[in-house]
Amino acid sequence: MRQTVALLVVGVLASGCPAPPAAPPPPPEEEPFPPPGERERIDAAVAPVLEGEWVSGLVVGLADSRGPRVYAYGTIDGDSVVELGSVTEVFTGLLLADAVQRGLVALDDPVRKYLPPEVSFPEEITLRHLATHTAGLPRRPDNFAPADLTDPYADYTVAKLHEYLGRFRPQTPPGETFAVSNLGIALLAQVLAPDYETTLRERILEPLGMRHTGITIEGLAQGHDGDLVAVGPWSFGAFAGAGGLRSTANDLLALLGANLGYLESSIDAALAFARTPLTDRMALGWQIMEDGRTLWRTGQTGGCRSFLALDPDAGLGVVVLSDTSSDVVDQIGRVALGRQEAVELRPTVELSTYLLDLWVGRYRLERGLYLEVKREEDHLVLISPDEPPARLYAASAVDFYVRVSDLQITFRDDALVLHRPDGDQTARRARR
Known part of the structure; x- marks a missing residue:
């Protein structure tokens, strides 16, 4: 609870008389619940x-x-x-x-x-x-x-x-x-x-x-x-x-x-x-x-x-x-x-099936594991060896993201790059 602290004025009046006693502090104010603007x-x-x-x-x-x-x-x-x-x-x-x-x-x-x-x-x-x-x-x-x-x-x-x-x-x-x-x-x-x-x-x-x-x-x-x-x-x-x-x-x-x-x-x-x-x-x-x-x-x-x-x-x-x-x-x-002013949502753009099909294929990770990218109607799906399939949302013609995590993907002619907070990982495109 906040307490109002009274200010004690120390000194004397011009006539030399002591200052009058300070007024007693007001009772503590209740904190508003919930806080204003929250x-x-x-x-x-x-x-x-x-x-x-x-x-x-x-x-x-x-x-x-x-x-x-x-x-x-x-x-x-x-x-x-x-x-x-x-x-x-x-x-x-x-x-x-x-x-x-x-x-x-x-x-x-x-x-x-x-x-x-x-x-x-x-x-x-x-x-x-x-x-x-x-x-x-x-x-x-x-x-x-x-x-x-x-x-x-x-x-x-x-x-x-x-x-x-x-x-x-x-x-x-x-x-x-x-x-x-x-x-x-x-x-x-x-x-x-x-x-x-x-x-x-x-x-x-x-x-x-x-x-x-x-x-x-x-x-x-x-x-x-x-x-x-x-x-x-x-x-x-x-x-x-x-x-x-x-x-x-x-x-x-x-x-x-x-x-x-x-x-x-x-x-x-x-x-x-x-x-x-x-x-x-x-x-x-x-x-x-x-x-x-x-x-x-x-x-x-x-x-x-x-x-x-x-x-x-x-x-x-x-x-x-x-x-x-x-x-x-x-x-x-x-x-x-109080660590962030506002939510920052990633943009989403619509791509033609022609552009989406450019990225369909298999991509080789380390240890011989593969990622697969498929098109389902108007969007791509990422299929991983040990994760459920995840829809890819397009932020641009080459940049994509998933909504279930902080994973982002950038496609290149011969590879895709997985962007995670702990670093990037490249998966090379397998030959068709």
Whole structure:
């Protein structure tokens, strides 16, 4: 609450008499709820996203000293259950923080200590390395071969995980290189809690009053791909601790409120430990934004997108959930957080079938893998070895993008170039 501080005037009158006593300060003013202009600012960010049919629905939640509030748009609201994807990692990080606080594990314990004796995992890789994405593990294991690309993790078992771990040898010394690894977080969750959902509910969710968060939560909102086509939910098998949670905006506001000190809980020590930076890029479960202080995480499944952020200095938390798999959700989160003025949508142009057909073909990646580009009526489709087919939207005659991620593509006469935040990759065109 803001307090008005009275100004004490020290001095004497011209006659030499003492100054009269200062008037008592007025009573504290209540902070307006919600803050003036907040709704209008978020409405302005969301409007072009809905009008351009980038999402079916989304909900924005904020938590600060005024209290929690939710702004809902389209097909979902603050109580809608949405898949969290990699935001699940925040909860796995909390499980690790809680276990460290209770003396059950130490960050520098070797992972092998907690694996079956027959799994010959490298001794030098620790729990800290898994949690900070510096273990040298790939994003996915090489025996990841989903039978159904629309539910890619469903058939990946713990037995497959152990088989891969027994063969894995890091290419760089653990602790040296940051590389996001869903596999590493899935392994961390297996080590901490083989029965992930039960342990998480007892140690984290119940103390925070998060009754609508879990893996087997009912009433899941209908998800949509980047083209607003309805898709089924994902099931995560051995990857549950890396992406399997479902939750609501109101539940996640409780997590943010507890982290900011607006709600008391029995796990405050674990919450604080999880927020402590371990590297310049990672705390436990939280990534660190470019300002060096804001903690955040994003997540995505085939039909949902999530954004969670915490600015301890400003006392502000933001959650954005959508029932559509579109990375534009992250921009709305940054607007709500005050890190971005407005949402910047990529342009879309219409191309003739003649121009589209110029790029149809197969393109060779490293390791003998191929991408395929097909035309379906008035647009192109990208077919990858381990991803569901994705529609390509034209920004120009040679530049394309997908709406489900930040991937962009530039076509050349003899190749295509994949543009991602972590670098470019060229795929040469195969001979027809």
